[in-house]
Amino acid sequence: MPRSHPPRHPDADAPIAGPARPAQRRWDLAALRRRLAIGLALSAMAILLVLPLVLIFTEALSKGLDIALEALAEPEAWSAIRLTLTVAAIAVPINAICGTAAAWCIGRFEFPGRALLTTLIDLPFSVSPVISGLVWVLLFGANGYFGAWLDRHDVRIVFALPGLVLATMFVTFPFVARSLISLMREQGAAEEEAALTLGANGWQIFVRVTLPNIFWAMLYGVLLCNARAMGEFGAVAVVSGHIRGQTLTMPLYVEALFNDYEWIGAFSVAALLSMLALVTLALRMLLEWRIERDRSAGV
Amino acid sequence: MMVEMRDLRKTFGAAAALDGLSLSVGKGEFLALLGPSGSGKTTLLRVLAGLEFVSSGSIAIGGRPIQDVPARERQIGLVFQHYALFRHMTVARNVAFGLEVRPKRNRPSAAAIRDRVAELLEMMEIGDLGGRYPDQISGGQRQRVALARALAVEPALLLLDEPFGALDAKVRRNLRVWLRALHDRMGLTSIFVTHDQAEALDMADRVAILRAGRIEQVDTPDAVSRHPANDFVREFMR
Ligand SMILES: Nc1ncnc2c1ncn2[C@@H]1O[C@H](COP(=O)(O)OP(=O)(O)O)[C@@H](O)[C@H]1O
Ligand SMILES: [Mg+2]
Numbered sequence: 001m002p003r004s005h006p007p008r009h010p011d012a013d014a015p016i017a018g019p020a021r022p023a024q025r026r027w028d029l030a031a032l033r034r035r036l037a038i039g040l041a042l043s044a045m046a047i048l049l050v051l052p053l054v055l056i057f058t059e060a061l062s063k064g065l066d067i068a069l070e071a072l073a074e075p076e077a078w079s080a081i082r083l084t085l086t087v088a089a090i091a092v093p094i095n096a097i098c099g100t101a102a103a104w105c106i107g108r109f110e111f112p113g114r115a116l117l118t119t120l121i122d123l124p125f126s127v128s129p130v131i132s133g134l135v136w137v138l139l140f141g142a143n144g145y146f147g148a149w150l151d152r153h154d155v156r157i158v159f160a161l162p163g164l165v166l167a168t169m170f171v172t173f174p175f176v177a178r179s180l181i182s183l184m185r186e187q188g189a190a191e192e193e194a195a196l197t198l199g200a201n202g203w204q205i206f207v208r209v210t211l212p213n214i215f216w217a218m219l220y221g222v223l224l225c226n227a228r229a230m231g232e233f234g235a236v237a238v239v240s241g242h243i244r245g246q247t248l249t250m251p252l253y254v255e256a257l258f259n260d261y262e263w264i265g266a267f268s269v270a271a272l273l274s275m276l277a278l279v280t281l282a283l284r285m286l287l288e289w290r291i292e293r294d295r296s297a298g299v
Numbered sequence: 300m301m302v303e304m305r306d307l308r309k310t311f312g313a314a315a316a317l318d319g320l321s322l323s324v325g326k327g328e329f330l331a332l333l334g335p336s337g338s339g340k341t342t343l344l345r346v347l348a349g350l351e352f353v354s355s356g357s358i359a360i361g362g363r364p365i366q367d368v369p370a371r372e373r374q375i376g377l378v379f380q381h382y383a384l385f386r387h388m389t390v391a392r393n394v395a396f397g398l399e400v401r402p403k404r405n406r407p408s409a410a411a412i413r414d415r416v417a418e419l420l421e422m423m424e425i426g427d428l429g430g431r432y433p434d435q436i437s438g439g440q441r442q443r444v445a446l447a448r449a450l451a452v453e454p455a456l457l458l459l460d461e462p463f464g465a466l467d468a469k470v471r472r473n474l475r476v477w478l479r480a481l482h483d484r485m486g487l488t489s490i491f492v493t494h495d496q497a498e499a500l501d502m503a504d505r506v507a508i509l510r511a512g513r514i515e516q517v518d519t520p521d522a523v524s525r526h527p528a529n530d531f532v533r534e535f536m537r
Contacts, residue, residue, distance in 0.1 A: 190383035196370045197348050197377045198397035198452060208400070212387040 056274050060267035071265040072272065079245045080253035080269065086161065087236075087249060088229040091168040096222050099176025104210070106177075107184025108192075121177050124170055133167045133238025159241030164249065167235040172225045179221035180214055183291075187213055216294055220287040227280040231273060301326040301488050302347070302456060307356035309342055309512075316342040317353065318512035324456075324490060329482050331499035332492045334509030335535070340492040341380065343509075344458045347490070348377045360456060376449030380460040382441045384433040390444050391416050391429035397452035419447040422481070439470045446478075450485070457482075457489040463498070475502055496536050500524060508532050 060068045071077060106118055124132060138144050140157040150157060157163045191213065195205045211218075233251040240247045248256060250269055257266035302324040309317040316339045324330050332340050345351040347358065349370030358365050365373060385393050394416045398407055407415065420426045423443040428436055433444070442462055449457060462478070463471040479502045482489050493499050499506045500520040507517040508531075516528040527533035 190379055190381065191385055193350050193370075194377070194379060194383040194385070194448075195396065195400070196350070197373070197375060198400065198448070199371045199374075200396070200400040201371060204400045208396075209385055 053274055056267055056270050059263065060271040062267075063264055067264055068268040068271070071262075071268040074265065076245045076248070077253065077265065077269060080248050080250045081272075083161070083164070083246075083248065084230050084250040087164050087168050088226055090165045091172060091229050092222060092226050095169055095173055095225055096176050096218065099173065099221060099225075100180060100214070100218060102177045103180035103184055103214075107181050108189050118181065121181075122174050124172070125174050129171055129232065129234025130238055132170045133235035135170070136163050136166050136239050158239050159243070159247060161247075163239035164236050164247065167239045168229050168232055171232050171235045172228045175225035175228065176218060176221035179217050179224070183214060183217045213294075216287055216290045220284070220291060223280060223283055223287065227277065230276055301328070301361060302490075303357075303359040304343075304347075305357045307343070307346065307358070308354045309339075309346060309351065310354050315512050317346065317356075320356075320509075320512060320514055322507055322514055322517065324488060326488055327486060329479065329487075329489050329491065329502065329504045331503035331506045332490055332509060333496055333499040333506055333535070334494065336494060338509045339512040340494075340509055341460055342512075344377060344460050344490065344492060347456070347458060348375050349373050350377075374452065374455050376452065376454030376457045378442075378445045378449050378457070378459045378462050380462075380464060382433070382445040384441055384444055384448070386433050388432075389429065390420070390425070390431050390433070390436070393433070393444055394419055394429075394447045394451050396448060415451065416447075419451055423447045424477075438466050439474065442466065442474070446481075450487075455488065457487050459489065459491045461492050461494065463493075471498070478502070500536075508535060 072081075102117075102121060106114060106121075137158050139146060140150060140163065141147050142151065142158075144158070157166070191209050192205050195209045200208065230249075231251060232249075233255075236249055237252060237255075240249070240252055242248060242252065242256065244253075244256065250273055254266050254269045254273070257263075257269065302322075304320060304322045307317045307320045308315065318339075320339070320343065332343065334340050342351060346353050349365075349368065353366070360373075360375075385396065388396070391413075395412050398412045398415065401407075416429065417426070420429055423446060425436075425440055425443050425447075428440060428444070433441055436444070446459075446462070459478075463474055466474070475498060478491075481487075491499075491503065500523075503520060505517060506520055506523050508515045508523065510531055516523060516532050518526075523532065524536050527536055
């Protein structure tokens with residue numbers, strides 16, 4: 001394209017003097033292109049993200065709200081909901097504690113192998129969830145390394161609650177640790193050292209100085225951890241054993257219903273899971289705003 | 300002698316941050332520790348406060364060796380270079396911290412703590428800032444809060460790491476006079492780190508010049524500027 005004057009930043013193309021018309025038109029074209037791009041992106045998002053959500057709810061309610069609620073009141077549905085809540089209630093607090101401890105070690109101390117450990121924490125995100133489940137079967141399943149021993153002592157891990165909890169914990173471990181590591185690195189140890197020279201003991205330092213400084217970020221990690229713990233499919237599918245009314249979590253129950261052509265039931269439970277996602281999304285936005293405020297308030 | 304440091308050595312990997320450093324500080328003295336960046340000033344204060352451990356050498360405070368005393372029991376006030384105020388606590392809670400974390404048997408009552416904090420803030424001339432958070436006050440005010448927080452526990456020894464480093468020239472000059480007066484009034488023993496020789500000469504009873512983890516000379520401001528021990532000191536004092 002031939003140019004009569006040197007290229008300028010588009011923002012500099014304000015109508016000042018000289019040949020205003022061509023400059024104006026070029027600006028319009030750029031704006032049009034930008035709007036088109038944004039429009040395309042938004043439509044893609046609507047189709048890929050919003051449409052499925054809308055479909056889930058319309059399908060669930062296609063025979064009326066009563067029928068949908070009835071499907072949720074089935075004993076097997078109740079059992080799935082209870083199991084999902086139980087698994088999350090065990091796995092999430094344990095991961096919150098272990099994740100915070102891991103982040104503290106990595107964020108506060110220099111030691112050989114620190115970089116390796118940081119990468120290792122992300123491992124559950126980079127392996128397929130199926131493998132995350134399979135590991136436990138290999139260890140604790142009937143033919144696994146500890147299978148015979150566990151059988152003799154009448155302990156059931158795989159195809160029971162402990163297996164579901166272990167698989168869920170493994171898959172969701174990185175959330176809390178990851179949301180804390182960069183923040184703790186950024187904050188440094190100075191406040192904790194100050195507390196130490198002022199005579200505080202380890203527990204006082206943790207409760208009064210460390211925890212308040214990371215609280216919102218930790219809550220953020222817990223929120224994501226919980227969302228994934230309740231929604232996880234792959235890893236728990238492997239260790240569940242698919243016993244209806246006993247070892248089916250909500251996502252697994254949705255699949256089971258779906259395979260049996262029980263559409264309303266499947267979509268009703270799915271709708272419930274989607275509501276959890278929406279609540280998570282809202283809380284997440286709230287927390288992000290809070291954390292940003294904390295970060296900028298650093299002294 | 301109040302503080303006796305003998306032949307302190309501290310290495311980070313292969314590099315020595317303190318390289319056979321010996322220094323004594325008298326009771327009630329205001330000693331300025333002067334040296335270029337990287338000469339080991341911060342490391343020395345951290346070693347004294349118990350936040351780092353020496354590779355060899357001995358430290359005694361009031362005649363008592365303190366190598367095996369943990370940081371939280373040393374009763375040494377440390378004012379950090381970047382203040383390190385507790386960001387989620389008000390100014391008053393910051394200052395009260397050292398008293399509030401004491402074990403029950405020698406913790407003052409809540410009312411006594413409140414009075415003590417008010418008194419300290421008044422002394423620091425920031426009496427009306429108690430309810431503010433650290434991000435709501437100026438750099439010079441943060442400096443005073445950090446000082447009040449360290450003094451609240453009545454430390455035997457006060458360590459100040461470039462306390463005026465981040466402040467502008469006019470505020471610095473005012474604070475110099477004020478801090479020295481405070482030291483005298485409270486009968487403190489202070490080690491004051493700076494890389495500004497004018498500041499050191501202006502404030503200190505004695506000046507210790509540090510280079511690469513060693514003391515090059517310790518003497519009164521007058522003697523150091525009149526009779527520098529070697530070329531490095533002469534060059535540095537110019
Ligand atoms: N945590 C650390 N790890 C490695 N080297 C350090 C550490 N702290 C200080 N040093 C090194 O020790 C030397 C003295 O540092 P420092 O005491 O901070 O000097 P100053 O406060 O006089 O500027 C410097 O060379 C610095 O790089
Ligand atoms: Mg320093």
